[in-house]
Amino acid sequence: MKKSLLGITLGALLLTTGSAVAADYKIDKEGQHAFINFRIQHLGYSWLYGTFKDFDGTFTFDEKDPSADKVDVTINTASLDTNHAERDKHLRGAEFLNTGKYPQATFKSTAVKKEGDELNITGDLTLNGVTKPVTLEAKLIGQGNDPWGGVRAGFEAEGKISLKDFNITKDLGPASQEVDLIISVEGVQQK
Template sequence: MRKRTAHAIALAAILSLPALAPAADYVIDTAKAHASIQFRIQHLGYSWLYGRFNQFEGTFSYDEKNPATNKVEVSIDTASVDTNYAERDKHLRSDDFMDVEKFPQARFVSAKFEDKGDGKAVLTGNLTLHGITKPVVIAIERIGQGDDPWGGYRTGFFGTTTLKLADFGITRDLGPAAQEVEFMLSVEGIRQ
């Protein structure tokens, strides 16, 4: 009995100790929409069409001093695609494109974080979209970090990446200029 109590105290002590390399955990502030997943694709090669995913959630760990431990996980509700035109969004949700009934979620899980200095980094990870998982590379720039006025601590990034639709099995032909989609990721995390 005494032994078990001693174990429990030791365990509690270990758990309450700060980790050796305290990578801070953040929750992406989707609740108050200080984060967005926007994309753009060429229309016929004549203009940019912009859209976004309205619903997603995610977390990241970020430690400037130990960037190798940095990681990100984001899941996106594919049905929340919004290009400001209901009929197009309906089409994008259909099996001509993302087939959201079958694949309601897209997911990004980071694998590697390469610090390029000066707040810049390259994040590599796996994106699962339309049921297909492929590696993607995201160029990242830290926009800023610090205390917020309400007692919290925030860090924010901007990232860009480009996907080839066909890589994810989305083969509907939108023309030669519209084979790729550019993503613009704006992410602000609140430290937990």
């Protein structure tokens, strides 16, 4: 009787430990350890860079089972900043992001697959009132304990979106049809 009880207890402990591999993280917005940046060509002569300063989100990370990973991010689109007030005002307007009508953009993952050292994160991006699938190529930068008693994981991701896919019809020329996304996030594990 004692052996079978011990066996059941050890089996339960192993199952619990195995399922504890997946962890939920909150993006570290407070400490400014997360960035959603973008760039687009300006007339084919140079790159114009920008960022969204106000966003929040969570992710689930399971190193052993990427199919269990999830990402959920909400961006306040009026927080767009390209370091030029007049341009920012124009980009927030109806010809571009229409932030008065669509104050938030969201990304919700639908699948995560591991390919070599990268994670391909496919999800639904809702921007300017349009929802389309987008794939981000992400890499784990690092993970572990922080000096404040928490656990962190950090990723960098890149992707591309076509302006026309999201109802941004302003023609900026042939070199400026796509936007590069450059994302860096650090998350704090939730207990």
